[in-house]
Amino acid sequence: MSPLLEIIDLSHHFGGLQAIADFSLQVEEGELVGLIGPNGAGKTTIFNLITGVFRLSQGRILFRGEDISAWASHRITAAGIARTFQNIRLFKDLSVLDNVRLGAFAQHRYSLFDALRRSRAFKDEEGRLTRRALKLLERFQLSHYAETPARHLPYGEQRRCEMARALISGPRLLLLDEPAAGMNHSEAEDLIRIIRELQDEFRLTIILIEHQMRVVLNLCQRVTVLDFGCTIAAGPPAEIQHHPAVLEAYLGRDGSISEADEAETAAQA
Ligand SMILES: Nc1ncnc2c1ncn2[C@@H]1O[C@H](COP(=O)(O)OP(=O)(O)O)[C@@H](O)[C@H]1O
């Protein structure tokens, strides 16, 4: 059987800057793979390439054996790939419920004409969507915020709302871009538990970009380390964090691994 996601010799440049260089990655159905590396390594760019936000300069991306390299974003979402963003992108003035419902936009089965006529098909679909959104809110312990504008949510809840929104399209592959960023110890613990449960419950395959090593160590079966758009190491997270090339990459740049460890130690104290 072919892998769920196959990235082959991916390269991307922004003008003269080579952001990704010959990057390859295979992800099997049901895996939870970590993607780590110093700031500016190219991690978010890889998510943007997978989801069709950027056109690849070179290489191929296969999802369930199909070449999606040239597909538009909405088609990629409809095919089963969803994501969250490093910088939270909720519609701040809309309610939490509406934010989650909007995540289904690419999935709507009714036509614009149906919507305008407020046809039976549209109402049925809308009803299904609302029930599904409410269930997800319950799942993420956000029910009591359903009618609250997203801007009034505490930070950790905003991150959970983003995940609920990503899940409403019923993805097979979920791309999480630094979901624990800015979370304290107990929020990150909650997040670890939720991600693990989601993986079981929705039979999800996940690629996780994350700086908090504790989250990576707890969740990922294997990790790929990126620096300057190239893979510098790959393997089980416990081995990777002591890999000389990895330590050098982090220490030589922003020292994120040690910072994360210090933050963790401080939080546990
Ligand atoms: N839209 C863009 N236009 C130009 N340069 C970009 C753009 N997005 C990212 N870059 C550059 O590409 C490199 C990788 O960025 P990014 O993928 O965001 O890194 P990471 O997520 O690993 O921190 C950085 O040098 C960044 O400045």
Ligand SMILES: [Mg+2]
């Ligand atoms: Mg990033």
